[in-house]
Amino acid sequence: MANFFKAVAKPKVSNAPLTARIEKLDINGVGIARLNKKPLFIFGALPGEVVTAKIIEQKSKYARAKVITINQKSDYRVTPECQHFGLCGGCDLQMLALSEQLVFKQQKITELFSRSFSANNLAAKIEQADLPWQVPIKSEPWHYRRKARIGVQFDKNGQAIIGFRQKSTNQLAAIKSCPVLVEPLNTIFPILKKLLAQLTVKAAIGHIEVIQADVNQLANEQFASKVVLVVRQLKAMNKPDNQLWQQFAKQYAWHVIIDDGNKQTPIENAESKLSYSLSDGNKIYFASSDFIQINHQVNNAMINQALNWLSVDETDKVLDLFCGLGNFSLALAKNAKLVVGVEGVQVMVDKATHNAQVNGLTHCQFHQADLNGDWLATAWATEQAFDKVLLDPARAGAEQAVKQIAKLKIPTVLYVSCDPATLARDSAILVAQGYKIKKISLMDMFSQTKHVETMVLFTL
Numbered sequence: 279m280a281n282f283f284k285a286v287a288k289p290k291v292s293n294a295p296l297t298a299r300i301e302k303l304d305i306n307g308v309g310i311a312r313l314n315k316k317p318l319f320i321f322g323a324l325p326g327e328v329v330t331a332k333i334i335e336q337k338s339k340y341a342r343a344k345v346i347t348i349n350q351k352s353d354y355r356v357t358p359e360c361q362h363f364g365l366c367g368g369c370d371l372q373m374l375a376l377s378e379q380l381v382f383k384q385q386k387i388t389e390l391f392s393r394s395f396s397a398n399n400l401a402a403k404i405e406q407a408d409l410p411w412q413v414p415i416k417s418e419p420w421h422y423r424r425k426a427r428i429g430v431q432f433d434k435n436g437q438a439i440i441g442f443r444q445k446s447t448n449q450l451a452a453i454k455s456c457p458v459l460v461e462p463l464n465t466i467f468p469i470l471k472k473l474l475a476q477l478t479v480k481a482a483i484g485h486i487e488v489i490q491a492d493v494n495q496l497a498n499e500q501f502a503s504k505v506v507l508v509v510r511q512l513k514a515m516n517k518p519d520n521q522l523w524q525q526f527a528k529q530y531a532w533h534v535i536i537d538d539g540n541k542q543t544p545i546e547n548a549e550s551k552l553s554y555s556l557s558d559g560n561k562i563y564f565a566s567s568d569f570i571q572i573n574h575q576v577n578n579a580m581i582n583q584a585l586n587w588l589s590v591d592e593t594d595k596v597l598d599l600f601c602g603l604g605n606f607s608l609a610l611a612k613n614a615k616l617v618v619g620v621e622g623v624q625v626m627v628d629k630a631t632h633n634a635q636v637n638g639l640t641h642c643q644f645h646q647a648d649l650n651g652d653w654l655a656t657a658w659a660t661e662q663a664f665d666k667v668l669l670d671p672a673r674a675g676a677e678q679a680v681k682q683i684a685k686l687k688i689p690t691v692l693y694v695s696c697d698p699a700t701l702a703r704d705s706a707i708l709v710a711q712g713y714k715i716k717k718i719s720l721m722d723m724f725s726q727t728k729h730v731e732t733m734v735l736f737t738l
């Protein structure tokens with residue numbers, strides 16, 4: 279008999295409200311309950327709560343539901359501070375008390391380590407008590423963010439919508455103020471809206487990057503902490519619109535930079551330099567397109583903790599992998615015999631070199647390399663026997679880099695991570711090669727969000 283394709287009927291989504299008790303948060307901070315033994319994900323519901331919810335998606339292995347009412351509230355539920363909570367795609371943990379946000383983040387890291395170590399047949403399972411947790415690094419829980427990309431869209435009537443992406447769509451949530459941005463970036467939205475309404479060519483703007491930075495205007499030798507706006511122009515800006523930006527820049531003391539996709543030009547046509555200062559006095563110059571750590575307070579505390587955990591002294595030769603502009607390298611170089619910084623982007627290598635020079639640090643050098651490639655035989659890796667290595671990779675982690683660190687047998691490794699899943703994977707590699715986890719701490723770089731940064735110290 280011939281075989282005919284027969285479509286499998288999709289499970290029907292019941293409209294009937296159901297009652298569910300939330301067991302825990304998943305690693306994305308979404309409440310998990312059980313529905314006929316299947317996980318039921320309910321956004322916004324907290325552990326211990328009993329909610330009435332409506333199914334919005336039914337799959338064979340899981341279902342998703344939306345809260346209708348909370349019948350039994352968690353003691354840790356707080357009123358979200360932001361008026362855009364629920365619509366805006368950012369800051370999705372602000373209904374949870376700050377202390378519990380940290381508990382959730384620590385549990386998330388523990389769980390990821392446990393999974394990764396079990397998968398690698400390392401110590402059967404790592405429970406919380408087995409990870410040597412240290413006090414978390416924290417900052418002010420609001421007004422901590424010094425850089426953000428604001429999306430710009432226009433509706434069919436030509437009205438500007440400015441803000442951040444809504445949860446799981448490409449549509450923008452129209453934002454009036456954002457309480458995680460540093461002042462005065464948090465209140466810039468209505469001013470930008472007023473400006474955009476007056477533009478003669480509206481569809482020419484892609485997005486606007488806002489940054490709080492020290493601005494050094496070279497022509498008039500003026501130096502001030504300013505709001506920097508980088509306007510991504512998709513078409514050349516005409517004269518009236520240019521004048522409008524100049525007028526607003528003057529009125530609000532902004533430093534406006536036009537980015538045409540190839541080059542960035544300050545609107546005043548005067549050359550300028552952006553920088554931030556660290557608590558040790560080092561000054562880091564950067565371009566608006568460069569990576570900088572978002573939370574200035576956590577960044578300072580993180581650098582201090584790195585120096586402390588590594589106990590760097592004048593006999594140490596230290597390797598700083600994924601060094602960017604030298605954010606860690608310069609602080610290390612103040613204390614070490616030699617620092618070798620390595621980074622993938624050549625212009626950042628050049629800036630790190632420049633930053634070392636202007637800060638008067640001579641015993642550090644910077645090199646370009648793809649650290650996900652094979653770099654073991656390069657001159658910078660073989661000319662020295664390094665005592666210590668700090669690595670601070672992007673979210674993809676440093677799978678290849680940690681394997682090579684282990685081959686070099688560098689005795690002390692400090693891993694700064696912005697993604698706990700890749701950190702757990704890479705930690706298992708180091709532990710399998712004989713490294714021990716000596717200290718671990720979370721760094722609350724992004725309060726009110728599910729994102730977490732971690733520092734781990736390994737020794738051989």
Ligand SMILES: C[S@@+](CC[C@H](N)C(=O)[O-])C[C@H]1O[C@@H](n2cnc3c(N)ncnc32)[C@H](O)[C@@H]1O
Pocket residue numbers: 569570571600601602603604605606620621622623626647648649650651670671672696
């Ligand atoms: C999280 S940032 C850290 C930068 C710096 N440590 C800091 O604190 O500002 C990661 C850096 O790794 C660099 N990077 C990403 N992938 C890389 C690769 N495959 N090889 C070398 N560098 C890479 C990025 O350009 C970026 O500067």
